[in-house]
Amino acid sequence: MSSARPLAASTLVLAAALAAFCGPPTAGADAYEPALQRFAGTYRYVGGDAEIRALDQAIDEVVSQMNFFIRGIARRRLRAPNLPSKQVGVFVEKGQIRIDRPGQPEVSAPADGKPITWRHPTDGDVFRVSHGIDDEGALYQRFEGERSVSLNRFVLSKSDKRVTIHTVITADRLPAPLRFKMTYERREVTNPAASIGVTR
Template sequence: MSQLIKISLVSAMFAASVQVTTVQANEPDVTGTWQLQDAEGAQATLDQAVENVAQEMNFFIRALARPALKKQTQICTQWQLSRPTSPFRWQCDRLEADVISLDAQKVLLKTDEEGVAIFATYQQTSDSVVVILESERGKRTNTWQRLGENELRYTAMLESEKLPTPLTWTLTYTK
């Protein structure tokens, strides 16, 4: 009888460890230091994204809009991403790192230099981590998607009622 209990206990422990492994395998692993792949083409990618949005605007507003949109786009030559168990931490180049709890649902992240409150939400899919930043000016969705062992795709999308269409760009990084 005790032999049967031991076998059942071992089976139950094995099943539990398989379930835990499956859950961890479904979580995206974007942790690491990621370097921009195509530095020369990155600026052209951002310029094209700005131009695509500017072309949708009134002709008289375009000249004013382009510099404002370019200010909102930035090229991170390096992303440092870490996700221990909690929280998620992301850092672009040498800028100050931002941190958000994995269960964050629209929490105050920080206040910008003009005193505007920026709220953040954390989401994840099976292969990506998404951080949504919102303020009275609009919304920025940052997505870090693991493509392979050493490849990461970063997509940023800026939305605002002042924009005729979202400003979106995608860059690729390697470890």
């Protein structure tokens, strides 16, 4: 939710706002194994310019509530890390969910929602990160930093061919949450194991 660093705000407001949000209770990874396998795979961005314009509008709505003299800086620092990646990979590996975006550090955490401490390899910012399936059946990625939080919810289409990533970012210096979404389409692959992104 996001980047690059994982979908999150940046140094002005959130030092890398890929942060986590207290979310709904979740069951263990084994209970959600079938649901996890539905998400696993590689997806390419298909939201086009429309979703980027929607992101810009969402940023403008938040930034317009800030001091005039810092709006330009805030807008740039919120926009760059939250532009869509060309593709997103979701992999289920030995009880872990790994989320991978080209040009960004990959993030792996237990599939049962247990939080881990994760340090951004470039800037050293530290987050509590958790991955799992929420009560509505969405895969979530949550990051909690010292001054910012971010929640990315991966929602599959009925056909499982598309995933929409809904992101909510909050931070001490943001006057309101930043909310936006990006849509990705599953890439077809010839290797069955790769298509479900599962390793044992």
